[in-house]
Amino acid sequence: MTTPVLLEEEDQAPRKARRTRRLERHLKRGGNEELNIVSMIDVFAVLVFFLLVSSSIAAARLNVLSLNLPSNDQATPPEKLPLQLTVSLLPGAMVVSDRNGAIRKLDNTPAGYNIQALSEVLVETKKAAPSENSLTLLVAPDVPYDDVVKVMDAARLTPAEARNLGLPRELYPLISLGDAQGTTPVSPGATP
CATH class of the missing domain: 3.30.420 (Nucleotidyltransferase; domain 5)
Known part of the structure; x- marks a missing residue:
């Protein structure tokens, strides 16, 4: 019974060594890679443009509403109600x-x-x-x-x-x- 356990440990030892070697090679090659944020900046530029345009449209809608509120000194005649x-x-x-x-x-x-x-x-x-x-x-x-x-x-x-x-x-x-x-x-x- 001890023999199969030894074989499994021997099989895992080369796997760990292979993984470790692969990880070390990867770190040597690309260990000092930098994050590329150019595409993220492009997305933000489009987003800022969209937000500016949509806020100007929303502001224009608010400006269309012109209210002429009556003052206390002006007496306005009541509007004629529809006949219905x-x-x-x-x-x-x-x-x-x-x-x-x-x-x-x-x-x-x-x-x-x-x-x-x-x-x-x-x-x-x-x-x-x-x-x-x-x-x-x-x-x-x-x-x-x-x-x-x-x-x-x-x-x-x-x-x-x-x-x-x-x-x-x-x-x-x-x-x-x-x-x-x-x-x-x-x-x-x-x-x-």
């Missing part, structure tokens, strides 16, 4: 409302939604607020798509009679769609 016109398509009726509440409730006719009456109401509201261009259309889940398109067309295009009176060709060209809150018609005095 809304047409709600419910299963039994249409409700036209603005930011203050319901303007008019239009019950369905036997043929369906009363598009003619809606057009008249929208012409009246356009005459009252000619600068308003947006309208929100709230649709109940069971309303047919064809009716939605008819209402959108009535809200977007001005009738010929109203155009003859001087209204623009488009009543409310900016129409947003949404889901109606309830499926029951709202009473005229209540907010939809």
